[in-house]
Amino acid sequence: MSEKKLILREDYKKFYPLSTRWMDNDMFGHINNVIYYSFFDTAVTHFLIESDCLKLNNNPMVFYVVHTSCNFITSLSYPEEIEAGVMLKKIGNTSITYGVSVFKKGAISAAAYGEFIHVLVDRDSNKSIPIPENIRQTIQSLMKN
Amino acid sequence: MSEKKLILREDYKKFYPLSTRWMDNDMFGHINNVIYYSFFDTAVTHFLIESDCLKLNNNPMVFYVVHTSCNFITSLSYPEEIEAGVMLKKIGNTSITYGVSVFKKGAISAAAYGEFIHVLVDRDSNKSIPIPENIRQTIQSLMKN
Amino acid sequence: MSEKKLILREDYKKFYPLSTRWMDNDMFGHINNVIYYSFFDTAVTHFLIESDCLKLNNNPMVFYVVHTSCNFITSLSYPEEIEAGVMLKKIGNTSITYGVSVFKKGAISAAAYGEFIHVLVDRDSNKSIPIPENIRQTIQSLMKN
Amino acid sequence: MSEKKLILREDYKKFYPLSTRWMDNDMFGHINNVIYYSFFDTAVTHFLIESDCLKLNNNPMVFYVVHTSCNFITSLSYPEEIEAGVMLKKIGNTSITYGVSVFKKGAISAAAYGEFIHVLVDRDSNKSIPIPENIRQTIQSLMKN
Numbered sequence: 001m002s003e004k005k006l007i008l009r010e011d012y013k014k015f016y017p018l019s020t021r022w023m024d025n026d027m028f029g030h031i032n033n034v035i036y037y038s039f040f041d042t043a044v045t046h047f048l049i050e051s052d053c054l055k056l057n058n059n060p061m062v063f064y065v066v067h068t069s070c071n072f073i074t075s076l077s078y079p080e081e082i083e084a085g086v087m088l089k090k091i092g093n094t095s096i097t098y099g100v101s102v103f104k105k106g107a108i109s110a111a112a113y114g115e116f117i118h119v120l121v122d123r124d125s126n127k128s129i130p131i132p133e134n135i136r137q138t139i140q141s142l143m144k145n
Numbered sequence: 146m147s148e149k150k151l152i153l154r155e156d157y158k159k160f161y162p163l164s165t166r167w168m169d170n171d172m173f174g175h176i177n178n179v180i181y182y183s184f185f186d187t188a189v190t191h192f193l194i195e196s197d198c199l200k201l202n203n204n205p206m207v208f209y210v211v212h213t214s215c216n217f218i219t220s221l222s223y224p225e226e227i228e229a230g231v232m233l234k235k236i237g238n239t240s241i242t243y244g245v246s247v248f249k250k251g252a253i254s255a256a257a258y259g260e261f262i263h264v265l266v267d268r269d270s271n272k273s274i275p276i277p278e279n280i281r282q283t284i285q286s287l288m289k290n
Numbered sequence: 291m292s293e294k295k296l297i298l299r300e301d302y303k304k305f306y307p308l309s310t311r312w313m314d315n316d317m318f319g320h321i322n323n324v325i326y327y328s329f330f331d332t333a334v335t336h337f338l339i340e341s342d343c344l345k346l347n348n349n350p351m352v353f354y355v356v357h358t359s360c361n362f363i364t365s366l367s368y369p370e371e372i373e374a375g376v377m378l379k380k381i382g383n384t385s386i387t388y389g390v391s392v393f394k395k396g397a398i399s400a401a402a403y404g405e406f407i408h409v410l411v412d413r414d415s416n417k418s419i420p421i422p423e424n425i426r427q428t429i430q431s432l433m434k435n
Numbered sequence: 436m437s438e439k440k441l442i443l444r445e446d447y448k449k450f451y452p453l454s455t456r457w458m459d460n461d462m463f464g465h466i467n468n469v470i471y472y473s474f475f476d477t478a479v480t481h482f483l484i485e486s487d488c489l490k491l492n493n494n495p496m497v498f499y500v501v502h503t504s505c506n507f508i509t510s511l512s513y514p515e516e517i518e519a520g521v522m523l524k525k526i527g528n529t530s531i532t533y534g535v536s537v538f539k540k541g542a543i544s545a546a547a548y549g550e551f552i553h554v555l556v557d558r559d560s561n562k563s564i565p566i567p568e569n570i571r572q573t574i575q576s577l578m579k580n
Contacts, residue, residue, distance in 0.1 A: 017164070019164045022190040041167050042167045045223075
């Protein structure tokens, strides 16, 4: 992996506080690896909804997830509170690469970090389409200088 | 059902704020019925952990869930924040019946309510055992007068 | 509970084989109580889809879950294979009460059983509506004599 | 990504049939991206359990997941049946890199594929340890020539 390690709080632009659930813990008492992706998914989608980039009902355009990855550094356990961090790595013509992370609440260094890539798709044709300018500008606000 | 309808905020003793996740929403845009039970499960377990009634590691006694139920009143949707309410309905020799509920954050009336019944079990014998007096007293603090 | 105990394989009309997932196991090595409801939910919905009673896209009518319950008898664990059993308990003007259950694959007696109640709802008005005759007849095939 | 695209059935050594669940479908009618990781997780763990490489209870060694990734090619939907494919990409001194995939049942080409990396850890010290020779040999049977 040549992926840049974005593990510090200062590497991220937006944070979403999230709660853990008892059933997130696996047999070894740690939050199961799968659940981290639900934190990523929830945080990116929350950003898109709150910034009016995604309308859930009757929207002719949707974002499809085409790639995700996660590097697990330290384990977390229910009932810990966590924060999911989001930033923009790259925005192309039709795709958006987010840097995503999970922090134990208040921690400086991430428990896990990864990538989350969306492609904008026309629901009727099921084909990728260029990201409209207003959405592009909104998403660029997630860029870290 | 002869079960008493406990749908008001004042019917509950403890509240646990919980976040919803994007994947909780089903195809009709509502939090799937299954997820409500994870709110109940998470709230009851949180109470037991924070009040020292449940140790997760190397504990010779565990609580087994023997019955749960839920009545769904109004739908909820991600990204709404919710609160899970808990109170004590009944405590027997080996079992505890909790009243449980889910409120949209700040709402007076529950979106869903139900029952959650635990039995205390000895891990070695896999048989129910009497609830120790200190645990009994702690749990009785969840009773509403 | 005055609910009739439907715990035998012969009490159910349809069975849906389902696989368990590693993350279904909780810290005590048993499938978490919440997951059983996803087995119920999956089985009832599968019956409705395969019998043409539920169209997922652009359907003016949907079934809302208004009540579910589960009694847990014996524990199950990943990687066990299971079967979810479904039968019809009662069909009213607008609601359907299913008996639902989970069996370890091939077992005669259920590991868990409960109720699952649907109400048919008009999506526009969000109000319950009478169950059309063709759907009613299809669902009545789930009745056990 | 320089990762080799392993998208054919013939690229994988072991296949695990898995069922989908109604709640796996998201608001757009597709299995949510998070769930694919539960397919990967379930398949790798199943292999380890059935080949005696992982004992769930009182095991002094456990596998920690340190990295996973997934590339999503075509969407899947409940109630489709799927198969999770597993093969060995690389085995180091303390870590194992699996190639993992999800196929629609019987399909020749994967709906999604990715990587899943385990590190063997001593539970007491929480530090990585060399993979014992018998486990190494068993896991090498997942190599594709």
